[in-house]
Amino acid sequence: TDFDLTLHNGRIVTADADFVGDIGIVDGAIAAIATSLPAGRRAIDAAGRLVMPGGIDSHCHVEQLSSMGVLCADDWHTASISAAHGGNTTIVPFAAQHRGQSLRQVAEAYAASAAEKSVIDYSYHLIISDPTPDTLNRDLPELIRAGITSFKVFMTYDKLKLDDRQLLDVFAIAAREGALPMVHAENNDVISWIARHLLAAGHTAPKYHAVSHDPIAENEATQRAISLAAVLEVPVLIVHVSTQGGAQAIHAAQTLGAPVYGETCPHYLLLTAEDIDIPGVEGAKFCCSPPPRDPLSQQALWQSLDSGTLALLSSDHAPYRYDESGKLPAGDATTFKQIANGLPGLEVRMPLLFSEGVRSGRLTLQQFVALTSTNHARMYGLYPKKGTLAVGADADIAIWDPEKTVTLRAADLHDAVGYTPYEGRQVTGWPTTVISRGDVIVDDGVLRAERGRGQFIARGLPAPLQKAREISPRAALLRKIFPAVIAS
Ligand code: DUC
Ligand code: ZN
Numbered sequence: 244t245d246f247d248l249t250l251h252n253g254r255i256v257t258a259d260a261d262f263v264g265d266i267g268i269v270d271g272a273i274a275a276i277a278t279s280l281p282a283g284r285r286a287i288d289a290a291g292r293l294v295m296p297g298g299i300d301s302h303c304h305v306e307q308l309s310s311m312g313v314l315c316a317d318d319w320h321t322a323s324i325s326a327a328h329g330g331n332t333t334i335v336p337f338a339a340q341h342r343g344q345s346l347r348q349v350a351e352a353y354a355a356s357a358a359e360k361s362v363i364d365y366s367y368h369l370i371i372s373d374p375t376p377d378t379l380n381r382d383l384p385e386l387i388r389a390g391i392t393s394f395k396v397f398m399t400y401d402k403l404k405l406d407d408r409q410l411l412d413v414f415a416i417a418a419r420e421g422a423l424p425m426v427h428a429e430n431n432d433v434i435s436w437i438a439r440h441l442l443a444a445g446h447t448a449p450k451y452h453a454v455s456h457d458p459i460a461e462n463e464a465t466q467r468a469i470s471l472a473a474v475l476e477v478p479v480l481i482v483h484v485s486t487q488g489g490a491q492a493i494h495a496a497q498t499l500g501a502p503v504y505g506e507t508c509p510h511y512l513l514l515t516a517e518d519i520d521i522p523g524v525e526g527a528k529f530c531c532s533p534p535p536r537d538p539l540s541q542q543a544l545w546q547s548l549d550s551g552t553l554a555l556l557s558s559d560h561a562p563y564r565y566d567e568s569g570k571l572p573a574g575d576a577t578t579f580k581q582i583a584n585g586l587p588g589l590e591v592r593m594p595l596l597f598s599e600g601v602r603s604g605r606l607t608l609q610q611f612v613a614l615t616s617t618n619h620a621r622m623y624g625l626y627p628k629k630g631t632l633a634v635g636a637d638a639d640i641a642i643w644d645p646e647k648t649v650t651l652r653a654a655d656l657h658d659a660v661g662y663t664p665y666e667g668r669q670v671t672g673w674p675t676t677v678i679s680r681g682d683v684i685v686d687d688g689v690l691r692a693e694r695g696r697g698q699f700i701a702r703g704l705p706a707p708l709q710k711a712r713e714i715s716p717r718a719a720l721l722r723k724i725f726p727a728v729i730a731s
């Protein structure tokens with residue numbers, strides 16, 4: 244065979260293998276993996292390096308308007324470039340429906356922008372905030388059939404939240420059409436009740452953001468989301484889990500055999516509410532929802548990643564600049580309620596998990612690959628095209644220098660945010676060369692990717708929905724009362 248590109252003598256690591264060998268690439272796909280292959284037209288010496296599947300960041304916000312009307316600083320171009328420098332070859336952000344908008348139009352506009360700008364392959368999830376009859380009966384089913392096989396719903400934020408009845412409505416469509424619902428689980432009334440009393444008492448500083456987002460609000464909503472999904476026997480993914488109680492609720496459901504999954508993010512492993520508690524409004528740089536918690540929560544989340552209770556590590560990159568275009572509201576009557584929610588982290592997600600997880604002995608290399616790539620591919624219907632190194636898979640590969648030490652500086656990152664919550668932190672291990680469908684797009688740290696080269700990936704059925712549904716008494720009853728929901 245004539246290979247277009249070969250990688251030699253690297254330590255090849257996947258979610259289930261670890262060996263030294265070569266990879267041969269033809270027409271953007273992996274054509275051979277062996278202990279020794281002849282050099283291709285281009286050959287890369289990967290001796291002493293790790294050769295792993297490119298990362299898949301399945302939770303990041305790109306070119307999206309928040310419910311408060313704040314626009315992300317990153318568009319598809321800057322976000323995809325930043326992602327590539329951080330070892331990613333696929334991103335899956337959100338096409339967000341705001342109330343009154345047609346879901347179909349939102350998705351079409353979002354897809355057009357992605358196609359024009361992204362330098363790596365991509366898909367997107369939907370955000371559903373307005374489950375009208377047109378959304379539920381026409382647009383959502385059509386989009387799912389077109390390969391957008393997941394959507395996010397919110398239990399909090401006045402302008403995004405669905406009530407329990409609406410959650411059942413969208414879960415029913417997910418069950419019928421084969422899509423995975425992702426839930427932002429926080430109890431809106433608990434948060435706004437605490438916030439109202441904090442503000443009335445004059446507690447307006449950023450640190451009170453974390454006080455208002457009490458862990459109990461997350462724990463309760465997580466349990467409720469799991470219960471509502473169980474009513475329809477539909478799989479559910481709880482995103483950005485930050486509490487021990489949330490992780491325990493997911494684990495309890497899994498123990499009973501329920502198809503319940505969880506995701507967490509670097510900031511819940513590495514930051515705490517104390518980081519928000521700095522003078523002035525600079526604590527805004529650490530405000531996200533849910534907020535960073537405490538050391539015991541961090542420990543519980545690390546343990547949940549290790550045990551598999553939490554299957555995904557995503558960045559939840561929410562690129563709001565630290566100025567009036569982003570994090571901070573215009574004018575000086577700033578309260579914690581007006582700070583845009585979310586932290587940047589697309590480029591540093593994998594280096595942080597590598598350094599703090601693998602190098603510090605909390606996770607194996609294979610767990611690292613599963614948590615940053617393979618599990619995302621399975622969860623969202625991208626596997627085995629994406630998420631692994633195997634013959635026939637897309638040649639989406641990151642070559643890591645496990646010894647390279649980097650001091651994180653916003654000035655060195657490639658997003659458009661202008662700050663990082665990890666400024667000055669040292670990490671060891673960095674993706675130096677990144678290959679997307681056989682193209683070397685980051686070459687020893689230098690970008691070599693054309694705008695718009697990334698391709699849309701129509702996704703298949705998420706793995707959680709592939710498992711045949713048992714004919715339970717509940718499923719039989721649902722078939723009778725709501726025949727459209729449970730496909731026979
Ligand atoms: N939820 C997210 O997923 N990201 C940022 C803010 C939020 O509430
Ligand atoms: Zn060789």
Ligand code: ZN
Nearest residue numbers: 427482483532
């Ligand atoms: Zn969220």
Ligand code: ZN
Nearest residue numbers: 302303304559
């Ligand atoms: Zn998010």
